Amino acid sequence: MAILFVTVFFGLSSQDYYSAFVFCLCFVPLAYVCTRFLNDFLIPKYLLKKRYFRFWLFLFYLLCASLGLATLIIAGLFILVWDYSLVGIDPATMDIRFLLVGLYFIIIVGVAYRQLQRILNEQRMRELQDKMKVETELRLKEAELSLLKAQVNPHFLFNSLNSIYGLSLEKSEETPKMIMLLSEILDYTLYGCSSDFVDLNQEIELIENYAAIQKGRFANSFDIEIDMHEARQLNLSIAPLLFLPLVENCFKYAARKENEASKISIRMKVDNSLIFQIKNPLGLGRKSQKNGGIGIDNLRKRLDLIYPEQYGLEIRESEQDYEVELSLMILN
Numbered sequence: 001m002a003i004l005f006v007t008v009f010f011g012l013s014s015q016d017y018y019s020a021f022v023f024c025l026c027f028v029p030l031a032y033v034c035t036r037f038l039n040d041f042l043i044p045k046y047l048l049k050k051r052y053f054r055f056w057l058f059l060f061y062l063l064c065a066s067l068g069l070a071t072l073i074i075a076g077l078f079i080l081v082w083d084y085s086l087v088g089i090d091p092a093t094m095d096i097r098f099l100l101v102g103l104y105f106i107i108i109v110g111v112a113y114r115q116l117q118r119i120l121n122e123q124r125m126r127e128l129q130d131k132m133k134v135e136t137e138l139r140l141k142e143a144e145l146s147l148l149k150a151q152v153n154p155h156f157l158f159n160s161l162n163s164i165y166g167l168s169l170e171k172s173e174e175t176p177k178m179i180m181l182l183s184e185i186l187d188y189t190l191y192g193c194s195s196d197f198v199d200l201n202q203e204i205e206l207i208e209n210y211a212a213i214q215k216g217r218f219a220n221s222f223d224i225e226i227d228m229h230e231a232r233q234l235n236l237s238i239a240p241l242l243f244l245p246l247v248e249n250c251f252k253y254a255a256r257k258e259n260e261a262s263k264i265s266i267r268m269k270v271d272n273s274l275i276f277q278i279k280n281p282l283g284l285g286r287k288s289q290k291n292g293g294i295g296i297d298n299l300r301k302r303l304d305l306i307y308p309e310q311y312g313l314e315i316r317e318s319e320q321d322y323e324v325e326l327s328l329m330i331l332n
Helices: 002-011 017-047 052-080 096-169 175-192 200-221 244-253 293-306
Strands: 222-227 262-270 273-281 311-317 321-329
Touching: 002 017, 002 096, 017 052, 017 096, 052 096, 096 175, 096 200, 175 200, 200 222, 200 244, 200 262, 244 262, 244 273, 244 293, 244 321, 293 311
Parallel strands: 222 262
Antiparallel strands: 262 273, 273 321, 311 321
């Protein structure tokens, strides 16, 4: 492109494109050297490093040197090729203004093209790095979620086996039924919730089965009120095993009275978001349980990873009651 431009630019007036082409063969290499010097040395070493004084100083030297070399090229061609004759020579060739325009037009285009390439390459590299960073963060989150989910299963199994062990000591007739319920729960926690999201009704059934195990163990110690009918009507998918730690803590910290059943309330409703509420009377020696132990800690971490800034977890504790409310933004 540079050769075509110089040939036409310096041969247009005289129509002697042969002489212009001969001049071009000497002129374009000069422009190429100047362009490479700018792109490979001056710009990366001085301009991009904000050493502006040296950049403009060396650029001035380059202007003077290139103009001097262009003059020498014309003198050499005038003597060796054109045989001291001005006949047929395009006037633009002998005009310093045209020489500067022709030379620096090529240099400016070459520098602009290279810098555009550099900017586009840097942009692609940044996009690639950002993509790799996002993918790495996603893999780390998935690994952390898998670890937290793996911690839920043994934690739940430990508490459930303790409950059935209590029934077996009492030789309760409910023990086989409780074992069957536990089998169903384990089947769900090990296989049914292996995906990232599960049907809400499966989680509700899990809560009901676990509550049945606890009621069977403690007989008339608890009056369990479960109201999740409204949530059952919804076709929602949620992350698995979010409510179970709250239900476990409810029975763990609930007061068991001798003369009357302790009332445990488990509710799930929809009001712009999915709201899960659980409330139990607080037993003696069960004060200051707002942190909730490892189950609640894992729950908070999972919520931060799966529902960032899309959930609310509030724990309220009074002298008599312990209440937890978990609200989730409905995503589908």
